[in-house]
Every structure is written in C-alpha cells, then in structure tokens.
Amino acid sequence: MPRIFAYIVHSNSAADDSAAELAAAARRIDGAQAPAAIVTGWGAGLDAVCEATCAQYGEVWKIANPALAYPDAEVIRKALVNVVPRGSIVLAPHAHFGVDLSPGLSIKLNAAFVSDVVDIEGLEGGWLKLVRQEFGGQVSAHVRCDISSGAVLNIRPGAFKPWDGAPVHGQVMDHSAGAGDLTVRRRYVETVLSEAGGVDITKEPVLISIGRGIQDRDNVALAEELAEAMGAAVSCSRPVVDAKWLEKSRQVGSSGKTVKPKVYLACGISGSFQHLAGIKGNPFIVAINKNPKAPIFRVADVGIVDDILEFLPEMTAKIREQR
Amino acid sequence: MEILVCAKRVPDTSENEIALNAAGNDIERDDLVFSVNEADNYAVEEALEIVERAGGMVAVVTVGGDDDEEVLRREMAMGAKNGVLLSDENFEGSDGRGIAEILAAFVRKGHYELILTGVQADDGAAQVGGMLAALLDYPFASLVTSIDVLDGGKLKVGREIEGGSKEIYEIELPCVLSIQTGINEPRYVGMRGIRQVASVPIATLGKADLGVDGHVGDAGARVKRLDYFVPPATKGAEMLNGGRDQAIAKLIELLRSKGGLQ
Numbered sequence: 001m002p003r004i005f006a007y008i009v010h011s012n013s014a015a016d017d018s019a020a021e022l023a024a025a026a027r028r029i030d031g032a033q034a035p036a037a038i039v040t041g042w043g044a045g046l047d048a049v050c051e052a053t054c055a056q057y058g059e060v061w062k063i064a065n066p067a068l069a070y071p072d073a074e075v076i077r078k079a080l081v082n083v084v085p086r087g088s089i090v091l092a093p094h095a096h097f098g099v100d101l102s103p104g105l106s107i108k109l110n111a112a113f114v115s116d117v118v119d120i121e122g123l124e125g126g127w128l129k130l131v132r133q134e135f136g137g138q139v140s141a142h143v144r145c146d147i148s149s150g151a152v153l154n155i156r157p158g159a160f161k162p163w164d165g166a167p168v169h170g171q172v173m174d175h176s177a178g179a180g181d182l183t184v185r186r187r188y189v190e191t192v193l194s195e196a197g198g199v200d201i202t203k204e205p206v207l208i209s210i211g212r213g214i215q216d217r218d219n220v221a222l223a224e225e226l227a228e229a230m231g232a233a234v235s236c237s238r239p240v241v242d243a244k245w246l247e248k249s250r251q252v253g254s255s256g257k258t259v260k261p262k263v264y265l266a267c268g269i270s271g272s273f274q275h276l277a278g279i280k281g282n283p284f285i286v287a288i289n290k291n292p293k294a295p296i297f298r299v300a301d302v303g304i305v306d307d308i309l310e311f312l313p314e315m316t317a318k319i320r321e322q323r
Numbered sequence: 324m325e326i327l328v329c330a331k332r333v334p335d336t337s338e339n340e341i342a343l344n345a346a347g348n349d350i351e352r353d354d355l356v357f358s359v360n361e362a363d364n365y366a367v368e369e370a371l372e373i374v375e376r377a378g379g380m381v382a383v384v385t386v387g388g389d390d391d392e393e394v395l396r397r398e399m400a401m402g403a404k405n406g407v408l409l410s411d412e413n414f415e416g417s418d419g420r421g422i423a424e425i426l427a428a429f430v431r432k433g434h435y436e437l438i439l440t441g442v443q444a445d446d447g448a449a450q451v452g453g454m455l456a457a458l459l460d461y462p463f464a465s466l467v468t469s470i471d472v473l474d475g476g477k478l479k480v481g482r483e484i485e486g487g488s489k490e491i492y493e494i495e496l497p498c499v500l501s502i503q504t505g506i507n508e509p510r511y512v513g514m515r516g517i518r519q520v521a522s523v524p525i526a527t528l529g530k531a532d533l534g535v536d537g538h539v540g541d542a543g544a545r546v547k548r549l550d551y552f553v554p555p556a557t558k559g560a561e562m563l564n565g566g567r568d569q570a571i572a573k574l575i576e577l578l579r580s581k582g583g584l585q
Contacts, residue, residue, distance in 0.1 A: 072492075074462060074463065095485070096465070096466055096482070096483065096484045096485065099442075099449050099453075099465045099466060099501075100453070100463070100464065100465045100466070100482070102453070103419070103423075103449070103450040103451070103452070103453030103454045103457070104453040104454065104456055104457035104463055105457075106420070106454065106457075107420070107423070107453075107454050107457035107458055108457055112418075112420075112545035112546050113419065113420065113448075113450055113454070113546065114448070114546055115448040115449055115450055116448060116449075129549075131554075132448070134341075134445070134446050134551070135334070135336050135341040135350075135445055135446060136336055136445065138336070138340070138341040138342075139341050139342075139343065139350055139551045139552070139553060140551065140552050140553065140554050141548050141549070141550065141551050141552070142548070142549040142550050142552065143546060143547065143548050143549065144546070144547050144549055145545065145546050146545035146546070149545075184462060185461075185462040185494065185495035185498070186462040186463075186464065186492050186493070186494040186495070186498075187492060187493045187494075188490065188491075188492055189479070189491040189492060189493055190490075190491050191484070191488055191489065191490050191491070192481065192488060192489045192490075192491060193488045194486055194487030194488050194489075195487075205582065205585075206582075206583050206585065212337060230578070230583065230584055230585065231584065231585025232583070232585070238504070238505070239504075241505055242504045242505035244505075244508065248487050249487065251487065254485055255466075255483050255484075255485065255486075255487065256486070256487050257486065257487065258486070262581065262582050262583070263578065263581050263582065263583035265583075270336075284577075284581040284583065285560075286574065286577075286578075287560060291340050293340055293341075293342060293553075297559065297560045297562075298558075298559055298560075299558075299560075300560035301560060301561065302560055302561050302562075302563060302574070302577060303560030303561070303562045303563070304562070304563045304570045304574065305562070306567060306570065310567070311567060311570075311571070314567060314568075314571060315571050315574070315575075318571050318572070318575060319575060319584070322575070
C-alpha cells in the first residue's frame, strides 16, 4: 500500500477545514494507515499549523522556506516534487489552490490524477475506485485510477465529514532541507479584495437568487419585482455574472459571496457545488427549475418544476394581490 | 504574439437534460446537442482581444474525430486564423494525461508563446491545462479572470480565489493559462460567419505526425470512467405539484411561516 500524504492549506496560522476532511478521505483509502500531512510556509504561524495538524496525521512534514511565505502553487509544486516519495498518493482540496497545483504535480510525480473526488469506494486490485460528478452534478460517475505509480487526488471540499477519531499524536518532521531549488517563472504580486456592491447580500434575510434559467438581461426585472413585493434582495449564480447581467457582488458561491439568509429562493439555478458552497446557516431553500433532474432539488426543502419566466411574474402578482 | 487555444466539443448542458440511459450505465446519448465548451469560447475571445491590442495570430486546436471539426469552425468564425484537428484511432480512450501529451506534442512543433484552455469542460476535470504546462515545463496559472500584456515577455494575470477576490501574478512567456468564464464577453457568431469558414481546410495530424507515444489512448490511460449513475436522493425536496396556481398558494403560505415575506 502506498503512503498517503495530504497537502494542508492554511492561512493566519490556522489549517483550512479541508485538513480534517482530507484526514478522513485518506482513511477511506487505507484505514490501517495514519496518513502524513505536508505543511509548507514560512514564519511564526507555520509551527502552530503543524502542531494543530498532529492530532489527525501520523506524521507532519514541515517545509519552511522564505520562498513559500505566500502559497503560490507553482513554488509549492516544486517543493513537493523534491520531497514527496515517488509512488505516494497525494491529496489536496479541489478549490482554487488545488486546481492550480495538482494537475501539474501529477505530471512531475508521474502519478495518475483525478480531480473533484466526492467519494472513495476503496481498492480493487491495483485500482482505486472513486466517485466524481459530471455535467454540473446532474450525473455521477465511477472512476478507477491505477495507483501503481502513485496518484494525486483533488478532494471536493465538504464531500467528506471531518475526521474525528482519537488524536494520533503525530510527529513533526522537518523536511525543509529537501525543498531544493524553488525558482519559478511566475511571481505573486498582490491580492485584490472583492469590491463591495450597493446591496450586501451577505446580510439579507431573504434572497431571490437567479441562475442561467433567467435567460436574458431583460428578465432580471422579473426577479427584482418579486424581491420588491416580498421585501427581499436579488442574488445570483455565476452564469448571470458571467453574462454581466448582475454585478459580481451579487454572486453566491465559492468564488462569490457566502450568504446566510433565513429563506433562499433558487430560481433557474441548477445547483452546482460551487454555488451551494456559498449558502450557509441552513436556510429554508425553495428551488424553482424547469429541469426536474436539476441537482438543486436534492438539497432544497421545497421544489417546483416550472419555467421561472412564467412563474415569477404570477407569484409577484399573487403577493401584491394579498397585500 | 502567437496564441494557441485548446477547445473541446461537449454535450451542451443548457440545451440538454443529462440523464441515464435505459441500461443505467451511461448517459443517454441519442439526441444530445453538442457545442463548444463554454469556457473555451471565453478563451478564444481573450486570445482575439490580446491580438487586437498586441498583434499576432490565434490558432485553435482540438483532439477528437470528424465531428469535432465543427468546434474548430465555430472558433474560426469568431476570428481564429487556423484550426487544427489532432485525430488518430490510437488516441481514443485517452485520459486527461493522454490528451495533454497529444497537445504537448503539437505545441512542440510550433512557436506559440501563449496557450489558453477553458478552465474546465462540462464533462471534464479542470486538468489538461495544468498537465500541458508541466509537460512543456512552462509556467501555469488557472482560473484566470484578467490578462495584461507587459513589456519584456511577461503577462500580468489575475486569478479568481474565494469570496470574489483576485490574486495578481506576473508570469513569463511562454506560459499556459486556464481561462475562467466571465473574463470577457465572447463575440456573437452567426450562421453567416460559420458559412464563411465552412470550406477553409483544416489540418489533421495523427499519432505519427506528432511523434507522440506513451500514456496515449486506452492502453495508456491510468484513469478510466467505469459508468455513470445517479446517487439516491438523501433527503430531496418536497415537490409542490398540482399546477402553478396551487404551487404559488402553497409557497406563499410556506414563506409566511418561514419569515420569507417581510
């Protein structure tokens, strides 16, 4: 059985939620093995992350280097290629950092790569059987991965329950000396924070959220009218922002805002995991979608199969009538 | 600047409801409507806009069969000068690594300074761009939402991170970037535009032309999809049936009880 490593994303001296989820995913691959964590960085906060990670991982491989002060995937990939033993299984979260890091890492380690893994069914011979989703979550797929020369697996955030076994008292092992040459042809300049919009959707108790199903810029008014009648605010999913029909500050999702309303009306939204990741606080979710197979119906409390372009104005009229 | 865009033909999820077939092991493929992967159109538009500002030319490449030519023609109708089809029966069954190997072999035969892919295909894994960069030993950035051409063979790129924030990097050419949707507004392509490029010859290159081996095709694939399935619903929504009027009445009642009507 190959060794299993998890790359620990961290910021402000604390490990990301994915650290405990990867600890759980690793044990689904091999329950007999306490997996190893890899923590890279520089400065005072690094040791705190390493210490905190010891409860879940049998070994914590620390790689400290000034070049690793900012988590630039190009630099970290070089360090990992120099440190990770060939033939290992490496886990990383399938988020913006893992998407940058992992495909190239698999090439440099000559290992198989599977992205956005949502479940692990186990080993069958030399193959690892995994579950992914395709077409925005409309269907799932079993995938088998040849691990004979190792594998890099990007694990979907939230797909595995955080590992909560008894602390394993892992050892911190300093592998900084093995990091090697870390020069790259990409240089981190700065982080530009998101601009605040006119309406702060993160503070709104009721959201009318529209997706691709709104179909046209002119139809956005249908949601705005319903929002006005209900005393709600309008938010949206990514395609609406991509089409420039609403500002980025209205977007709910992992690349947009995290909202925590009491009531969330998802109108013409299919329900990709990136969108759902932006909805917190267990709101009452209503989904209205033409496609009865839309994944949003799996997470909504109440569902209506209908065309939002007809449904929304009739709903608006009915609410106005009752005022 | 010579720019290469890698594009893919995929089932169009805005036109199709993806469902399982009767046997329950694959998606229903009859009557599927195919189109260019959405993010790839943004990549082509970005390439065209860079060329409009900085000069150069845009080529578009895809790996596939005869059906995939339509992808190339659509992107040529947008303004790409050349379309190249990488096609060989030995390519069939390739995994992401295999596709990246085929594309890398093609890139090595040209003089491209910038290679763009869409961030992810609807049926894909957001993997080929990063693999291609690693095979070529080029720098890479994913989820790119802005590109500025700097002097001295460099680009300034923004990449999307969480919460609507953006990381800014300087990256040296040649490089590979995966383009996020929303970076620009892809130009409209009408039937007339498609007709104008309908008879432009498209170069087709195979395994021998590219000199690619290993990791390609079914035999080289270390990652294989076994089947498709729909997982059982965990909870699932309570569906409001019985027509629109009834659904609206019930929904208003529910919203009142949940505090959804202010």
